[in-house]
Amino acid sequence: MPEKKIIAVIGATGAQGGGLVRAILADRSRSFAARAITRKPDSEKAQALRAAGAEVVGADADKPETLGKAFAGAYGAFTVTNFWEHFSPERELTQARNMAQAAKTAGVQHVIWSTLEDTRKWVPLEDDRMPTLMGKYKAPHFDAKGEADQIFRDLGVPTTFLLTSFYWDNLIYFGAGPQRGPDGVLAITFPMDDKKLSGIAVEDIGKAAYGIFKRGKEFIGKTVGIAGEHLTGKQMADALTRTLGQQVRYNNVPPEVYRSFGFPGADDLGNMFQFKRDFNQYFVGARDLGFTRSLNPELQTFEEWLAVHKDQIPLPADQPA
Numbered sequence: 001m002p003e004k005k006i007i008a009v010i011g012a013t014g015a016q017g018g019g020l021v022r023a024i025l026a027d028r029s030r031s032f033a034a035r036a037i038t039r040k041p042d043s044e045k046a047q048a049l050r051a052a053g054a055e056v057v058g059a060d061a062d063k064p065e066t067l068g069k070a071f072a073g074a075y076g077a078f079t080v081t082n083f084w085e086h087f088s089p090e091r092e093l094t095q096a097r098n099m100a101q102a103a104k105t106a107g108v109q110h111v112i113w114s115t116l117e118d119t120r121k122w123v124p125l126e127d128d129r130m131p132t133l134m135g136k137y138k139a140p141h142f143d144a145k146g147e148a149d150q151i152f153r154d155l156g157v158p159t160t161f162l163l164t165s166f167y168w169d170n171l172i173y174f175g176a177g178p179q180r181g182p183d184g185v186l187a188i189t190f191p192m193d194d195k196k197l198s199g200i201a202v203e204d205i206g207k208a209a210y211g212i213f214k215r216g217k218e219f220i221g222k223t224v225g226i227a228g229e230h231l232t233g234k235q236m237a238d239a240l241t242r243t244l245g246q247q248v249r250y251n252n253v254p255p256e257v258y259r260s261f262g263f264p265g266a267d268d269l270g271n272m273f274q275f276k277r278d279f280n281q282y283f284v285g286a287r288d289l290g291f292t293r294s295l296n297p298e299l300q301t302f303e304e305w306l307a308v309h310k311d312q313i314p315l316p317a318d319q320p321a
């Protein structure tokens, strides 16, 4: 039997990378092997990946000296950074550089970089339709990822640049679920007007990434975008209403109101939504559903995702009448 090609997965204990590890392990052709990279090889999540059949290797994207063994002998590598752990675009850039350099040194043949748009290409810093944040960004968690694309290019790393979409899982884990308005009715709040939000079940990102690896060199050097569905806030609210069996409204607020909500990252997310709203045709067009399905035939729609996950969405208790 030919030897399996190893795919080293950064973020394997997390949402995007975890989906990829599970997709590799579920493939009956077994032509690839999953190497799960984590800073905590003894954690419960790491042990679960080991039990499921992944090789677990300890490494830290902040510590370049640890990444050699993460990528050694690997055919492919999936690379992602977690902005929300530290809120530092500079740290994302450094981690991306460390991973790109390590992949280059190890001779990895295909890297997927989980990226997003550098919104400054559409909204330059001097454009005051949205505030500049942290001195030189518009949407820091987008901009740093997009800026890091060039690091992979400059180092000559054979890379597919994967543009992801808003996780529907944010309704469960990221505080984006329905809240009650003053009248007690549930509502989801986005500053998107009547424009479409490109969304995806996060598990489908990993499956699509696996689809990219399985297609060989086809997408190396290219930017590809993925989404499960493009829906307006009202369409999302209507789907939630049908699935939860109680009314959910779409609460459209101006981006400046969203930015002022006060939770950590509200200004960054307000700018991100405004970018998605104001450049909606571009953003949706960059994430073709048919293409995504060709990478991942199991791609879920929002209603399919809701049917499975509806009981995990935290709902505030009924207000007393």
Ligand SMILES: NC(=O)c1ccc[n+]([C@@H]2O[C@H](COP(=O)([O-])OP(=O)(O)OC[C@H]3O[C@@H](n4cnc5c(N)ncnc54)[C@H](OP(=O)(O)O)[C@@H]3O)[C@@H](O)[C@H]2O)c1
Binding pocket: 010, 011, 012, 013, 014, 015, 016, 017, 037, 038, 039, 040, 059, 060, 061, 062, 080, 081, 082, 083, 084, 085, 095, 141, 164, 165, 166, 167, 168, 170, 174
């Ligand atoms: N929420 C959304 O809608 C959305 C949409 C598109 C893109 N994103 C982006 O997705 C990224 C987060 O990805 P995720 O949701 O898959 O993350 P996640 O579920 O929060 O997990 C984070 C993963 O990153 C790993 N990690 C963090 N720092 C690391 C380091 N220094 N070295 C090695 N591994 C490290 C963690 O591994 P260990 O802890 O085991 O070491 C963990 O597996 C963010 O940057 C965000 O901007 C989010």
